[in-house]
Amino acid sequence: MRVLLVKTSSLGDLIHSLPALSDAQRAIPGIRFDWLVEEGFGEIPAWHPAVERVIPVALRRWRKAPLQAWRSGEWRCFRTLLREREYDLVIDAQGLLKSALLAVQARGEVVGLDVDSAREPLAFLGYDRCFSVAKGQHAVARLRQLFAAALGYPLPESAADFGIASRFQQADPAAPPYLFFLHGTTWQSKHYPESQWRELIGLAAEAGFKVQLSWGSPAERERGLRLVKSSASAKLMPRLQLSELAALLAGAAGVVSVDTGLAHLAGALGVPSVVLFGPTAAGLTGLIGARQQNLQAAMKCAPCLRRRCPLSDLGEPLCFQTLSPPQVFAQLQANMAQSLPDPE
16 A cells, blocks of 8 residues: 655654554555655655655745746646655645645545644645544644544554654763753744753753754854853754754753754654743643653743743743753653663
8 A cells, every 4th residue: 555645844743743654554564655745854754664755845945936936847847756656545644725735736535634623724625535633632643543544444552653763873881971952943932041051051061961952053053152151061063964963862861952843853762851841832742752751831821822922021931930950950860760661
C-alpha cells in the first residue's frame, strides 16, 4: 500500500506526525509513505523508515512571488512530480486550505479532518472522505487517531513511537556530559528572560556540566553570544544543519528549551528534557515522552496565546518569573535520573 502524506510544516508539526507513521507501519505490513513537505524541512521525513520518497514544495517562497513561480515553471514541475505515482490514499494531516489544495493535485482518494475537526473548516471541501477527531487533545494523539481511522486499523494503546532515535548516535559514556539549551523561538512572549538563562547556565556549571547553545538567526546568535559570556562552561555552537543538530541533541545528557520546534526534536530522540511554556499551552503541544517534563507558567493569564506580553513594558513575559532557574534545573536533574522505560 502506498500513501501520500501532506504535512508541509512546521518543524514541531512534522515531528508530531511521526508516531502515526510508526503506528501504520506496524499495523499494515509493507505500507510505504511519500511525504509532501516544505523544501526547508525535507530532512525530517527522510529520517523515518516508513517514508520512501520526500516531495518538496515551496509554498512559502512562491507566496512572495507567485507570478515568478508560475512563469518559471516551478509549479508545473512540482505538479508533474506529485502526479508521477497513483496513491491508494492521500492523507491531508494539516487541515488547512493550502494543504487541501496540494492534496487534490495528487492522484488518489483524498481524506482529512471533517468540518468540525480541521483547523480551517473549509478544507474538508477538498476531501473524498472526512473523519471526526475531537479538538482539545494533544496534536500527536489527534494525528494517531486520524491515521487509524483513515487506514482502518485499531488505534494502538501503546506509547507514541517517533521512530527516529536509532538514526542518531546516543551519548558516549566516555565523553564529558553536556547539556543543550534551546533559547531561540519565534514569539517574543515565548522567550525565557536572559537573566534566567544565565542563572541556569551557572547552576549547570556548578553541577559539572558543559552547556551548548544553538542559534538559527542573527538575533539568536547575538543572544547566544551574550549568554556564553556569563560562564566559561557555556559554548555557542556554529550554525548547524538540522541533522547535525539532531546528532548533538541525541548525545546530550539533558535539554532545556522554550516552546520551539527543536524541543519536539529533542523529545522525539528520547533525550531528558524540560520545556518552558508561558503564553502557549503545554497540554496541546508539549512533549509526551518518558523523562520529559513540560513546565507551564503559573500566572492566571497563562496560557494567553499572545505574541507579546501586554503586562510588560520591556517585552519580557512576566509569566516566566514563576519558572525559576532552580526549579527548572531541579526538574531537569530529576528527568535525567529516571531510568528508561522497559521496551514493550
